Amino acid sequence: MNLKLYFVFLALFVYALNGNAQYSNFSSKLPLVYLNTGGEEIRDEPKIQAEMGIIWNGTGELNQTSSKFNHFQGNIGIEIRGSSSQMFPKKSYGFELHDENGEDMDFPLLEMPEEEDWILYAPYSDKSLIRNVLTFTLAEKLGAYSPRCRLVELFINDKYEGIYVLMEKIKRDKNRVDIAKLKPEDLAGEELTGGYIVKIDKTTGSGGSGWQSDYVNKMQRRTFYQYEYPAADEIHQTQADYIRNYISDFEEAVYKHEFDLENGYQQYIDINSFIDYMIINELSKNIDGYRLSTFMYKDKNEKLNIGPVWDFNLAYGNANYGNAWETFGLEIYVDLGDDQWQNPFWWSVFMGDRNFTKALRCRWDDVYFDVLATEQVINTIDSLVVLLDEPSERNFARWPVLGEWIWPNYYVAPDYSSEITWLKNWIYERMRYLNLSIPGDCDSDPTQPLDFALSTFPNPFTHKLTIQVTSDKNLSLGIQLFSVNGNRVHEQRTPVSEGLTTIEINTASLQRGLYIYRVLKGEVEVEVGKVVKM
Known part of the structure; x- marks a missing residue:
């Protein structure tokens, strides 16, 4: 064997050792999730059939790779999910649980409420590994539903794939987006008024059918609304017309600057949900906030809510465009040039409504000294990082991205500890800025005639x-x-x-x-x- 060929075989052997044998026997504070596809490649539609097993001894307990599946063992249908994230070698997956007959089956994975639809999210360009988990945790403290999630370590066909986040998929369910089930025959009166879920997002990935806003934003773009629930291929035309007209009426009232509390745009929306949504997106300075991965829902006889929050892997300074790395500036005003996805026009108009800005400032003052106090946010980070002490080393051995630029990183740290330190420092500066810059006056009287x-x-x-x-x-x-x-x-x-x-x-x-x-x-x-x- 010549020397060059020898080194090729040696490299392959070392890769196999690092990718498999090295991680065949260890203990972890995180649940261990195993997928077996029988060697079949997981694709972006349609779902393939696979088996899933989970080793988990409970919160705070160690889980050993040599143990038997003791939390879950069963069948799933699985596919690749995501839009721009599909270009990364570490893929995210969507899956549904199946019974022995191949039918959908509910199960309370890792003590989360039972359901059939789940996501395995793959943090890759987010080298802190926790931006989504951190944000969902903070959003939950504000009182509204936020997707529940658990950090796990994943194996696919016995190959170690690193740290993943097992999380709830956003859908209508009594334990998720808790709105009424809209039946095909609900075509008039009170029954027609809910429930609905729509989203603002790219048309790649799931979704893609919907309508364009009648109004343009500052870049002369029209927001595109997509039907999420009922799905576009299930929603009756009467129902599609209802939710479209409802949102169009809301937009018209905003466009006309109808700020009266009873007869203006606030008759259509739950202002508190919009304020909390804005606080989370501004705290994290989410470059995708408002314009992408934005969900809205409406229950029967209720106003339109915005949320749940979703997709924060590029937040907290983790993007090198749109001044996303800076700790100053409000994201509702972000200038993304010719980017076809822009913030809906109504966010900036809200800033001219003294009713909105007063409520915003009062809410900020409440949470800034309570559930979103800076030290509380930092403590949340520390509690997550403790769980990732040894798992993060395994993850970055499998995916050696530390010290490497991965789109669209702004900051590239040499090690995991530096990634976390930079994240904390960024949050300290961001919170200071927001406390000085969140608009509104909590002591003002917005009922005075608006000049x-x-x-x-x-x-x-x-x-x-x-x-x-x-x-x-x-x-x-x-x-x-x-x-x-x-x-x-x-x-x-x-x-x-x-x-x-x-x-x-x-x-x-x-x-x-x-x-x-x-x-x-x-x-x-x-x-x-x-x-x-x-």
Whole structure:
């Protein structure tokens, strides 16, 4: 055998040793999940038949690979899931539990409420391994349903595949999105009003059928709404028309700036769900938040809710576009250029509604000093990382991505500990920024007649400062910028039309530092604030 061929065989032997034999006998604090496909490749549709076994001795107990399946052993149908994540070698899977006759079967996997549909999510570009689990945990503390999940270690056909997250799939169920079952014959009256689930997302993966909004966002794009429940191939046309018209009525009221609590847009939505959804997406600065992986649901005779939260693998600074890595700036205002998926227009309009911003600020003040206190968030991270002490070493031996750039990483750490430290530091800075920058005044009286409302973003800013004005009449506004020593560095007079007006100020020539902005209606000062040039 020549020397080159010898080294090829040696490399293959070492790979087999590291990928299989090295991980054939160990103990773990995490449940051990085994899939056996009989050698058949798992595809992106249709599902293939496989067997699944789980070794789990309960929370806090060690699980040994040499043990027998003692929590679950049975049949499943499984397929690859996800959209852009399918390009990664570490795949995520969707599966359903089957009985001995091949029929769907409910089971309470790892003490989560019994169901048939589940997901094995594969953290890959998220090298902390916990961004989704962390977010679902924090969202649950706000009181609404958040997908339950468990960190596990996965084997496929006896080959070790690393750390996965076994999690609930979002669907209508009494233990998940708890809304009424909509039957095919529910075509009139109260029965027609719910329940529904729609989503805003890419049309790849699941879904794809729905309708476009009648209104465009700031990039002249129309939000696309997809039928999730009932599915597009099951929903009756009368039901499809109902939920489409309901959301269109909501959008029309927002577009017309109908802010009255009883007769405006809030008659269509549960504002508390929108506020909590915004808090979670802004805390994590989720680059996909609002515009992708966004679910909304409506129960019978109830208002439209937004949620549950979903898909945070690119959050907490883990993306190198759209300023996602920066700890400043609100994601509702993100500028993604020509990207075809943009935030729905209604989020920025909400910022001109003093009823919304007051409720937002009051809610933030409540949770910032309670369930979302910075130290509580850090403690949640620590509790997850403790579980991953040894499992993370096995995961990164199987998938050696530490120190390597994986799309779309902003920060690339040399080791797992540095990944976690960077995540914690990012959260410290983000929470500080949000506490200073969440709009609204909890002590204000939004019932006073609305002349106009104003929001300034991003703050801090770089080359451009944007001011959005919502007015119930035509106005002429004066806008002035002053340096901290009192020098006027910018001044302009701008006409503002009834409705929503966006004013952009070119600040490229300004030096870094703190500035005071002053807004005048006519010659009367109506607002003063601080902004920072980075």
